[in-house]
Amino acid sequence: MAEQLAGGDLSRLRQLNALAVVRVLRGRSALTLTELSRETGLSRPSTQDVVSQLQHQGWLEEVRPEPGVMGRPARRYRFRSDAGWVLGVDVGGHTVRVLAADLDGDVGHAVRVAVAITAGRAERLAAVDAAVAECLAGAGLTGADIWAATVGTSGLVDAAGQVVLSVAYPQWTGVRLAKHVERLVGGAVLVDNDSRLAALAETWRGVARDAAHVVYLLAGLRTGAGLIVDGRLHRGFGRAAGEIGALPELGWIRAPELLRGWTGVPAGTDPDDVAGLVFAAAREGDRTAAAVVGRYARELALGAAALVLALDPQLVVLGGGFSRSADVLLGPLRREIEQRCVRLPEIVASTLGDDAVALGAVKLSLDHLREHLFDPRTGLASPVPPARRLIA
Amino acid sequence: MAEQLAGGDLSRLRQLNALAVVRVLRGRSALTLTELSRETGLSRPSTQDVVSQLQHQGWLEEVRPEPGVMGRPARRYRFRSDAGWVLGVDVGGHTVRVLAADLDGDVGHAVRVAVAITAGRAERLAAVDAAVAECLAGAGLTGADIWAATVGTSGLVDAAGQVVLSVAYPQWTGVRLAKHVERLVGGAVLVDNDSRLAALAETWRGVARDAAHVVYLLAGLRTGAGLIVDGRLHRGFGRAAGEIGALPELGWIRAPELLRGWTGVPAGTDPDDVAGLVFAAAREGDRTAAAVVGRYARELALGAAALVLALDPQLVVLGGGFSRSADVLLGPLRREIEQRCVRLPEIVASTLGDDAVALGAVKLSLDHLREHLFDPRTGLASPVPPARRLIA
Numbered sequence: 031m032a033e034q035l036a037g038g039d040l041s042r043l044r045q046l047n048a049l050a051v052v053r054v055l056r057g058r059s060a061l062t063l064t065e066l067s068r069e070t071g072l073s074r075p076s077t078q079d080v081v082s083q084l085q086h087q088g089w090l091e092e093v094r095p096e097p098g099v100m101g102r103p104a105r106r107y108r109f110r111s112d113a114g115w116v117l118g119v120d121v122g123g124h125t126v127r128v129l130a131a132d133l134d135g136d137v138g139h140a141v142r143v144a145v146a147i148t149a150g151r152a153e154r155l156a157a158v159d160a161a162v163a164e165c166l167a168g169a170g171l172t173g174a175d176i177w178a179a180t181v182g183t184s185g186l187v188d189a190a191g192q193v194v195l196s197v198a199y200p201q202w203t204g205v206r207l208a209k210h211v212e213r214l215v216g217g218a219v220l221v222d223n224d225s226r227l228a229a230l231a232e233t234w235r236g237v238a239r240d241a242a243h244v245v246y247l248l249a250g251l252r253t254g255a256g257l258i259v260d261g262r263l264h265r266g267f268g269r270a271a272g273e274i275g276a277l278p279e280l281g282w283i284r285a286p287e288l289l290r291g292w293t294g295v296p297a298g299t300d301p302d303d304v305a306g307l308v309f310a311a312a313r314e315g316d317r318t319a320a321a322v323v324g325r326y327a328r329e330l331a332l333g334a335a336a337l338v339l340a341l342d343p344q345l346v347v348l349g350g351g352f353s354r355s356a357d358v359l360l361g362p363l364r365r366e367i368e369q370r371c372v373r374l375p376e377i378v379a380s381t382l383g384d385d386a387v388a389l390g391a392v393k394l395s396l397d398h399l400r401e402h403l404f405d406p407r408t409g410l411a412s413p414v415p416p417a418r419r420l421i422a
Numbered sequence: 423m424a425e426q427l428a429g430g431d432l433s434r435l436r437q438l439n440a441l442a443v444v445r446v447l448r449g450r451s452a453l454t455l456t457e458l459s460r461e462t463g464l465s466r467p468s469t470q471d472v473v474s475q476l477q478h479q480g481w482l483e484e485v486r487p488e489p490g491v492m493g494r495p496a497r498r499y500r501f502r503s504d505a506g507w508v509l510g511v512d513v514g515g516h517t518v519r520v521l522a523a524d525l526d527g528d529v530g531h532a533v534r535v536a537v538a539i540t541a542g543r544a545e546r547l548a549a550v551d552a553a554v555a556e557c558l559a560g561a562g563l564t565g566a567d568i569w570a571a572t573v574g575t576s577g578l579v580d581a582a583g584q585v586v587l588s589v590a591y592p593q594w595t596g597v598r599l600a601k602h603v604e605r606l607v608g609g610a611v612l613v614d615n616d617s618r619l620a621a622l623a624e625t626w627r628g629v630a631r632d633a634a635h636v637v638y639l640l641a642g643l644r645t646g647a648g649l650i651v652d653g654r655l656h657r658g659f660g661r662a663a664g665e666i667g668a669l670p671e672l673g674w675i676r677a678p679e680l681l682r683g684w685t686g687v688p689a690g691t692d693p694d695d696v697a698g699l700v701f702a703a704a705r706e707g708d709r710t711a712a713a714v715v716g717r718y719a720r721e722l723a724l725g726a727a728a729l730v731l732a733l734d735p736q737l738v739v740l741g742g743g744f745s746r747s748a749d750v751l752l753g754p755l756r757r758e759i760e761q762r763c764v765r766l767p768e769i770v771a772s773t774l775g776d777d778a779v780a781l782g783a784v785k786l787s788l789d790h791l792r793e794h795l796f797d798p799r800t801g802l803a804s805p806v807p808p809a810r811r812l813i814a
Contacts, residue, residue: 259656260654262652264733267735267736270764272731273732274728336669336672340732341663342663370668
């Protein structure tokens with residue numbers, strides 16, 4: 031075992047060294063050869079060798095010295111985070127959102143396209159096509175530049191990227207979402223549940239960055255949950271984890287209806303706009319609205335408490351559309367959960383707003399690339415869109 | 423990075439080689455030097471060198487050739503699984519169980535000591551002391567031979583091995599169980615929740631050996647749950663995971679009472695014996711008893727369904743005292759869970775019987791030793807009881 035490592039062959043060693051250099055440079059500004067050598071533990075000649083190779087392959091580029099620097103400054107190299115791109119797509123009830131991001135996850139372009147909640151399958155897929163096309167054009171990219179894309183949707187999704195059960199959108203059960211989006215981009219296409227992707231986004235760029243155990247609540251016109259266990263997205267054995275809302279005893283099915291039932295709403299209001307009016311009225315001191323918010327919080331807390339008691343998370347994140355009204359919702363929710371739990375986790379509102387699902391989709395795409403392109407077992411692939419068959 | 427490995431120093435290399443030999447031999451019968459060399463990938467001289475060192479330290483011993491073998495047979499070596507011992511202790515409501523097992527997990531001696539459910543803290547701790555002493559004596563060991571012990575108890579346990587909340591036994595909240603048992607053994611003492619340890623036992627030697635996601639139900643005079651997520655015991659952020667029974671809406675608090683309420687029970691029966699009578703009557707076709715079992719199954723299924731919907735396990739294991747009546751309980755339980763779930767997991771009864779918690783405690787002790795004694799970072803410790811301060 032140890033003997034084999036000691037005699038490891040040269041090309042394998044070069045791959046490991048190249049990965050070490052890329053790992054040090056990713057998400058950082060430029061470094062000199064001396065700095066790279068120190069941080070990787072490689073000798074100076076080895077570092078020089080690896081950097082030349084990576085530069086040739088297109089993974090690194092030399093950075094021009096800043097003007098005004100005296101003498102001959104040392105050459106500095108940076109990781110070409112724009113060598114490849116990923117997409118994050120959120121197929122929502124009223125909106126399709128698409129983010130294009132580089133390999134560091136920096137968002138280059140964002141697009142949202144409206145779609146009716148009543149839209150059938152073809153209409154919703156057409157909105158996806160339009161949003162992806164607009165986002166690519168806006169970012170100056172083509173589908174061939176996209177190394178990986180992830181699509182978030184409500185409902186249960188299987189490993190092949192098909193929606194196997196959805197009650198939120200008409201004609202959505204059975205849609206082969208991965209196959210559909212694979213027509214649009216060069217790289218692999220992943221599909222996952224939207225609550226789950228939003229939870230992932232919170233651990234990446236949201237309020238859950240330091241938490242290994244997280245319950246994310248998608249509170250909006252629908253109610254859902256995404257779970258982070260031991261720092262990782264928990265999907266379960268059959269990709270059906272987090273579906274606590276299906277248990278009638280726990281109130282998530284009727285919860286949004288409670289808000290729509292507020293009697294203070296003007297006649298003719300779009301049912302989807304009622305919740306915002308209730309929260310606004312509660313904020314301004316309307317007691318009947320506050321009572322409705324309290325009842326909603328109680329039903330939301332039942333399912334949340336079940337998840338908290340089951341998993342004992344460090345953090346509960348209130349996300350989804352209603353998290354914009356966290357100022358009136360968070361207090362009652364916290365009280366209702368507290369009454370039911372053995373150990374009370376921290377309960378905070380998301381700050382990612384409506385981008386949470388699409389951001390989580392970007393993150394899952396990047397995680398996929400990290401596993402398949404920056405893998406110590408296989409080494410680095412060149413920065414050309416990898417054939418779908420190779421990394422899917 | 424790779425360069426440093428290539429130049430790794432000799433003692434580090436010897437440690438890795440020793441671990442490789444031990445890893446190949448553990449849980450196996452004896453092997454020759456030739457076989458060891460082939461399986462570890464070490465050269466023959468290196469293997470010889472490492473085996474001599476391990477034999478000197480007491481980790482390996484030479485096995486006598488079988489009588490009747492002709493010529494001079496090659497020397498064969500085996501791992502000395504009896505170089506160290508662990509204890510698994512189950513502090514139950516009516517019984518304290520103790521298992522002594524060797525480093526392969528083979529149980530050398532088992533003891534059970536009765537204790538009244540009404541026993542106070544001192545009396546229950548005295549039963550623990552008696553059971554541990556009897557088990558050590560029966561196995562021909564002293565406390566100094568025990569490298570690690572794990573104690574299972576109902577209730578919430580903190581990282582220091584103190585019971586921070588227990589409603590099952592009188593005066594049990596606040597007991598410093600780790601400190602108490604540390605007086606009795608030489609090695610580290612761990613304390614964990616009993617349902618959790620039983621779940622661990624199922625993944626080790628029970629019906630969940632091949633499952634990475636498991637919900638274990640402790641169904642008996644108390645109801646509890648232990649969760650396996652991604653192949654690992656899930657404790658949660660504050661060691662309070664699995665406490666779904668605390669939610670009144672999910673029926674676990676009242677479930678065992680339903681069985682005790684059966685009207686067919688003879689006057690004067692010990693309340694703790696009623697459940698067994700109900701299951702027996704249902705088995706013999708008594709319709710009122712079957713109806714009570716059905717109602718119990720419904721309440722048990724509510725909490726189980728919440729866990730299944732939350733986690734999407736591959737397997738639900740029905741364990742605890744009532745699993746002895748799985749022939750009448752499993753059918754109704756399965757039907758009730760099925761009605762409530764999005765994806766139905768396999769639902770099976772435990773076959774470990776009353777030993778599940780103590781077996782899980784043995785396994786946790788062995789896992790602790792593996793992490794601390796067979797760790798590639800620190801190498802092997804000698805087979806003398808490691809000082810508690812070193813491995814606790």
